[in-house]
Amino acid sequence: MARVYNWQIGRQMSYWYPEARPKKQFAAVFDINKCIACQTCTLACKTTWTSGQGQEYMLWNNVETKPYGSYPLAWDLKLLESLGGQSWRENRYEGQTIFEAAPAGERVLGWKPTSDDYAYPNNGEDDCTGQVDKGAGFSIPHMNWFFYLARICNHCTYPACLAGCPRGSIYKRPDDGIVLLDQGRCRGYQECLRACPYKKSFFNPMVGTGEKCIACFPKIEQGLQPQCFLNCIGKIRLTGFISEPAKASADNPIDYLVHIRKVALPLFPQFGLEPNIYYIPPLHASLPFLNQMFGPGVEAARKTYRSASKDSDLAGLLCLFGSTESIVHRWRREGETVTGMDEKNSTLVRVPLTEPVYIRAAYDPKFQIVRTNCP
Ligand code: SF4
Ligand code: SF4
Numbered sequence: 001m002a003r004v005y006n007w008q009i010g011r012q013m014s015y016w017y018p019e020a021r022p023k024k025q026f027a028a029v030f031d032i033n034k035c036i037a038c039q040t041c042t043l044a045c046k047t048t049w050t051s052g053q054g055q056e057y058m059l060w061n062n063v064e065t066k067p068y069g070s071y072p073l074a075w076d077l078k079l080l081e082s083l084g085g086q087s088w089r090e091n092r093y094e095g096q097t098i099f100e101a102a103p104a105g106e107r108v109l110g111w112k113p114t115s116d117d118y119a120y121p122n123n124g125e126d127d128c129t130g131q132v133d134k135g136a137g138f139s140i141p142h143m144n145w146f147f148y149l150a151r152i153c154n155h156c157t158y159p160a161c162l163a164g165c166p167r168g169s170i171y172k173r174p175d176d177g178i179v180l181l182d183q184g185r186c187r188g189y190q191e192c193l194r195a196c197p198y199k200k201s202f203f204n205p206m207v208g209t210g211e212k213c214i215a216c217f218p219k220i221e222q223g224l225q226p227q228c229f230l231n232c233i234g235k236i237r238l239t240g241f242i243s244e245p246a247k248a249s250a251d252n253p254i255d256y257l258v259h260i261r262k263v264a265l266p267l268f269p270q271f272g273l274e275p276n277i278y279y280i281p282p283l284h285a286s287l288p289f290l291n292q293m294f295g296p297g298v299e300a301a302r303k304t305y306r307s308a309s310k311d312s313d314l315a316g317l318l319c320l321f322g323s324t325e326s327i328v329h330r331w332r333r334e335g336e337t338v339t340g341m342d343e344k345n346s347t348l349v350r351v352p353l354t355e356p357v358y359i360r361a362a363y364d365p366k367f368q369i370v371r372t373n374c375p
Pocket of ligand 2: 034035036037038039040041042063148150231232233234235236
């Protein structure tokens, strides 16, 4: 085991391989508050990548309702239970990561789902934490809540799938940090399934090898956002590249949201993988539940997010979500306009901070019609 630094847990930790960060790290921010669980992302991925035999159950992108939903079944609960106590002292994780808690002779503390665990992708959908009395929904806040969690592979800085693979079939691309599985090397031992705490590596029984999310790398290489991002109805997603905290740059949209404003947080940072999909936590869910899920920064992140209506920079950047099919490498706000730029600083998109509203006249003399949808 090597000693590596994981900034998400604020300390060094043990990992199977030495630290080797890519030149650029693929990353993304998902704004949970905007997800409507339409599953368009799930289908965009499915129709693009997993239409072959043996891939029927593969959801490289899935959206589950928390607290009860999970795919595969109880993916998070099973690991949280076996990991034991997870305590933080301020921003430093004091418990064990899944690498440090690995049983003797194993590289990762993991578990392997059964085929039954993959049989209920919609379990818990739209179930909230308790009974909502008739009419209580109109008198928020009430004590019951749920939220939608969209998940893809996190293209982790310290991937457990990679550490767990005895064949060296999984690799992390040095150019963009995307984690890929070489099916030519894979012998179907399924150790990546066991090792990945997020259960985002799958096994194809028809082919006899593992398969996983590839972050739509053919699109990334052309400067385009992945399919599940491009098709997101709620415009909750922003693709980009993240820097290490000391190299964070305010004009990099991911750096700004994660490192500078700290409004977007990693999923289960205590597992120790330094995952690279970041979430703006939901405003109206239980704080202890969210602290376990996203670490100790939730309260501050929610406070910052709540202030966005009085914070033109933050509100402006949030307006860039879902505004272009290209990857926004840099951004700036000037007055009421937010601009997204590519790697060469060329303008990709301009978005107004306030959406203009046009009220059409009821009578249209050109077409000689009366519109019934006008005030
Ligand atoms: S989320 Fe799982 S499959 Fe994806 S890189 Fe991390 S460990 Fe590997
Ligand atoms: S497409 Fe967007 S809004 Fe719809 S479920 Fe997926 S992440 Fe949520």
